[in-house]
Amino acid sequence: MASADRTVDSADRGPTLKDVARLAEVSRATASRAFADHSSIAAATRMRVLDAARMLGYTLNQPARSLKSGRIGLVGVVLPDLRDPFYAHIAAGIDEVLQDQGFAMIMIMGRGGDQVAAIERLRSHRVGSVIVAPTSTAIISAIRAAKLVAVHVHTTHHSLVSDCVTGYDYEVVRGIAAELITLGHKRLALLLRSPETSATRGRAAGFLSAIDAAPSTVSGRLVAPHTDPRITSWLPHLDGASAVIAGDAGITSRLLQEARNRGVCVPRDLSVVSLGDLDWMTAFDPPISAVDLHPHAMGRHAAETLVARLRGDAPAPPVEIRVLPTVNRRGSIAPFRES
Secondary structure (H helix, E strand, C coil): CCCEEEEECCCCCCCCHHHHHHHHCCCHHHHHHHHCCCCCCCHHHHHHHHHHHHHHCCCCCHHHHHHHHCHHHEEEEEECCCCCHHHHHHHHHHHHHHHHCCCEEEEEECCCHHHHHHHHHHHHHCCCEEEECCCCHHHHHHHHHHCCEEEEECCCCCCCCCEEEECCHHHHHHHHHHHHHHCCCCEEEEECCCCCCHHHHHHHHHHHHHHHHCCCCCEEEEECHHHCCCCCCCHHHCCCCCEEEECCHHHHHHHHHHHHHCCCCCCCCCEEEEECCCCHHHHCCCCCEEEECCHHHHHHHHHHHHHHHHCCCCCCCCEEEEECCEEECCCCCCCCCCC
16 A cells, blocks of 8 residues: 555544553454443443543543444445546545445545535435545535534645545645756646645645746646636647646546647657556556556545544544655656757
């Protein structure tokens, strides 16, 4: 699995269910069932667990109290579109962990307002928790109103209100742009599908930071079709760019198809880097340089964090997990050459 950095919003971790189980000399699962007053747990064992909790000052949180009602057996997963390989890999990672931990998953697809409506519908299915990607202020408000335990994926909160799993969008795009500039490219473009998420905002900020730090002869262009419905293709809007960072694998595929149709040679005429790596990119001629964002690992981290939260085994403050990307340099980037 891809490596990840974990940060906690407070130095005061507080006792966890695992600490209680250790003191009571039982497994974590037994301690969890003892709090839920499960019929399989002997009265003496349950009393030992409760005594250990009192000694440690452990307070069963609301997600853990939901064990008794059974609400957390179902986990809602709200994603934009599984036809997008990035989100399909996130979903696969989530599903692996949830199945292994005995949870059932309800998958709902939608964007924007559809995602808000989906979160509101989860309550009718007795769902007490949700994993959602991407997110917005409206989605966060809907989660709060529904009183759901949430983990946000591919999202960064300025102030952590829920656990979240994200990447290094600012850093990776800034680094790629700087590398292209060192190869002599003076006109760069960043192609984004939407400017509405924290991930795309981070990418845009990283790109502009690299341009600002470059000599005055270097310029950069942000192209986002959702901000201009007249944009139906990519190449006419590159403003003469000789190097392009494509915001996802779908954009990369469309751009390469347009380049081939118009006789634009990669990398002779146009260097291309994809934010998102798929198998076909290594088979393309030339192989496409790409950043593996490890969405499968993001999904697994999200599900593991949610399960820990539900079982009372996560730190009291929300955590942010950042998954380190892998930059795969291949044949689609080259030094700038005058045409």
